[in-house]
Amino acid sequence: MGSFKISLALFSFIHLVIFWPCGDQSSKREYDDAHNAARAQAAVSDLAEGSRDFKARGAVNQWVKLSVVGAAVATFLAALALLFWCCKLRKREGNLRKFMGPERPDLDDKGDDESLFFSFTSIEIATDHFSEENKLGQGGFGPVYKGKLVNGLEIAVKRLNRMSGHGIEQFKNEVKVISKLQHRNLVRLLGSCIDKEERLLVYEYLPNNSLDSVLFDTAKRNILDWKRRLKIIEGVAQGLLYLHKYSRLKIIHRDLKTSNVLLDADLNPIISDFGTARIFGENEMRGSTMNIVGTCGYMSPEYAMDGVYSEKSDVFSFGVMILEIITGKKNTSFYDSDRHLNLIGHVWDLWTEGRISEITDSCLDETVSTSEALKYVHVGLLCVQKNAADRPTMSDVVSMLLKESMALATPKRPAFAEIMTLNNTKLPQNPESCSLNEVTISDVQGR
Structure with a gap:
């Protein structure tokens, strides 16, 4: 212009x-x-x-x-x-608070609950809608599934059966207990989910499943050589010692058995399934209940018969596990027809007769150290003595296992050495509360 x-x-x-x-x-x-x-x-x-x-x-x-x-x-x-997201998260936390009740750990208490909340949709996608192909097993309170989150993390998901109050109490108890535990030989809880009627627990996935699935499988048991078996025994002992003495809470597991010990990628033992565990006060030494929980063959006599449990109840269960790991035989299914003995009685007789080589698993062959086998069987028999007062504490057990030379007391005849029959007065007072097929029936009551 x-x-x-x-x-x-x-x-x-x-x-x-x-x-x-x-x-x-x-x-x-x-x-x-x-x-x-x-x-x-x-x-x-x-x-x-x-x-x-x-x-x-x-x-x-x-x-x-x-x-x-x-x-x-x-x-x-x-x-x-x-x-919307904040409201949904607060509602989910409110549901958990309401569900867990006044005894649940405070979510705002620093360090007491580091677990996360998972949405049901994310778990459903991770497990491929809880497909049978991803099913790892069936526990006393519901099935367990393998899953994979969108970030690639593999998880194990326990899905609570929509049924009795037993399962609900078990869920509440497991969240309450595991959220306060941190040890290399204890299972790690990654999170939980409460969505309508769904109750789920999300754990780290351990690729080798449970100890019993390897130990009692003729096709897999060879991977558990002598040194690995001793390492597993020592790892479980360390985990129990932490529960009884070194954790922030004194905890009695009450259902220790080979199926509740998982194996990680390096075959390290991880104690799991705390649904029936009990929290003790600082000065509390024992508890009692009319509702027996646990698995027959692993329960101590005072607990199976009278409902009395303590640290020594876990020690008895641990002793049974030692004998199972050394022999490669399951206590609940072994039967010596000539002497009418179960595994505990069978090992006791062989030990008193000095026939140690006949106790160890035959698949181990010449890899077994006789002195080590003698010591570990000896410790196992000390743990399964009839009277709780005669059994060592887990602190004593760890010392016995790890020290090269330590004088060991002579064990007394173990409890439940004979096979119980219908005419045997040693049957539990309420046998319906235990399980003969290793499916735990649980009932958790407040202190």
Whole structure:
């Protein structure tokens, strides 16, 4: 537009120089007409340019308004989504608080509960909708599934049966207990889920499953050589010692057995299934109940018959496990028909007769150290003595296992050495509370 005005001025000047001196009136009129036409054209051009500028400014203003409105809407939607998520999280936590009741650990207590809340949808996707292919096993309170989260982490999921109060109490107890435990030989709880009627526990996945699935499987047992078996015994002992003495809470497991000991990728033992565990006070030495929980063949006599449990109840169960690991035989299924003995009685007789080589698992062959076998069987028999007072503590047991030379007391005849029959007065007072097929029936009561 500026160049057009300059051209117009130049045209007027040249026209004036050429025609004005001549004094020709017609030329002057022609000049005036041309000049007026040029001015009119300039005005039209100015008007057109102004219109374009106005339209451009209008478009810019409209874009700015749309951007502001769009940003406001996006901010509002984001805030709404955040509010919805917070409300949902608070509701989920509120459901857990309501479900767990006043005895549950405080979620705000620093370090007491580091577990996470999982949505049911995320667990359902991780386990492929709880498919049979992902089912790892069936426990006393429900099935266990393998899963894989979207971040690639493999998990094991316990799904509570929608049934009795026993299972619900077991769920509450397991969350309460495991959330306070941290030890390399204890299972790690990653989180939990409560969604309508669904109750789920999410654990770290351990690839070698349970000890019994390897120890009593003729096709797999060879991977458990002598040194590995001793390492497993020592690891379980360390885990129990932590529960009884070094954890923030004194805990009695009450259902220790080979199926409740898991094996990680390096075959290290991990104690699991705390649904029937009991928390003791600092000065509490024993408890009692009318509802027996646990598995027949692993329960101490005072607990199976009278409902009395203590640290020594776990020691008895541990002793049974030692004998099972050394012999490769299961106490609940072994039967010496000639002497009517179970595994405990069978080992006792062989030990008293000095026939140690006949006690150890035949698949171990020459890899067994006779002195080590003698010591470990000796410790196992000390743990399964009939009277609780005669059994060592787990602190004593760990010392016996780890020290090279330590004088050991002579064990007394163990409890439940003979096979119990229907006419045997040693049957539990309420046998329906235990299980002969290793499926635990549990009932957890408050202290």
